[in-house]
Amino acid sequence: MKDEYEMIFKAVVEGNVEGAEKLVSDSLMGGIMAGELLNQGLIRAMDEVGTRFERGDMYIPEMLVSAKAMKAGLSILRPYLVKEGIPAIGRVIIGTVKGDMHDIGKNLVTMMLEGAGFEVIDLGTDVAPEKFAEAVRKYSPDIVGLSALLTTTMQQMKNTIEAIDDLGTRDQVKIIIGGAPVTQEYSEKIGADGYAADASKAVNWAKAIPHSNSKVF
Ligand code: B1M
Secondary structure, three states: OOHHHHHHHHHHHOOOHHHHHHHHHHHHHOOOOHHHHHHHHHHHHHHHHHHHHHHOOOOHHHHHHHHHHHHHHHHHHHHHHHHHOOEOOOEEEEEEEOOOOOOHHHHHHHHHHHHOOOEEEEOOOOEOHHHHHHHHHHHOOOEEEEEOOOOOOOHHHHHHHHHHHOOOOHHHOEEEEEOOOOOHHHHHHOOOOEEOOOHHHHHHHHHHOOOOOOOEO
16 A cells, blocks of 8 residues: 555544645645546545444544545545546435534535445535425435434425435435434435434435436546
């Protein structure tokens, strides 16, 4: 394993934003391929972050800083990945449901999915069911992710799934839901395909389903 990969891995796991950015930039200048830096450095690091989080060796604030470092490195890499034609492993549309402004968890899930190699289209917060449905029609994602933090906005997840069902292409997309008040049982009740209790589990779930919409970054 090249030293550069190890240094990038360490910078991301330790949440060293400037370090990750500089190391990725220097490695590119040194002639290392962007795809290798992505897989051997950034994605491997976020896998490690997910594993440590699941073991209880890492907590949300640290995970957020690692995700930030990964994002900083990824922003340097992105134009080179386009040039190299490295495909994203799948396309995800994500958002916090209507009436709900909480976005820290949703942003964490987004960053972890990007770190795992997914293209993520983030619709933001307070996203109406029709807006999700419109985005599904426009972008044909593999996965739709819905986040809700309030018991009062959970119902919007059901409404959103119904709006997506109405498009008539429900078999082409998988829907995952998450957020503090959400449960596996609720996910089954409203017809979602999956539930994740945290960002790391959301990534594992997303990686495990088949993806047809891989596209260049
Ligand atoms: Co509000 N808030 N908040 N809040 N807030 C909660 C959720 C609450 C539990 C606090 C409490 O009373 N104890 C409570 C909800 C009660 C309930 O419904 N049962 C509450 C309330 C009541 C409110 C307001 C109504 C308060 C008011 O104005 N009276 C109001 C609502 C505004 C609105 O949305 N319309 C409100 C406002 C706010 C702030 C704006 C101040 C701020 C949000 C800032 C922001 O997000 N930009 C805020 C915050 C910060 C919180 C708490 C303190 C923290 C939430 C958080 O960011 N956690 C929260 C109390 C708490 O949870 N302890 C609370 C960290 C984050 C990383 O975790 O979001 O759970 P979480 O995400 C996790 C998992 O859930 C999962 O992965 C993430 C990472 O592991 N996950 C997914 C999340 N989405 C996923 C999607 C997936 C998969 C996994 O697939 C797509």
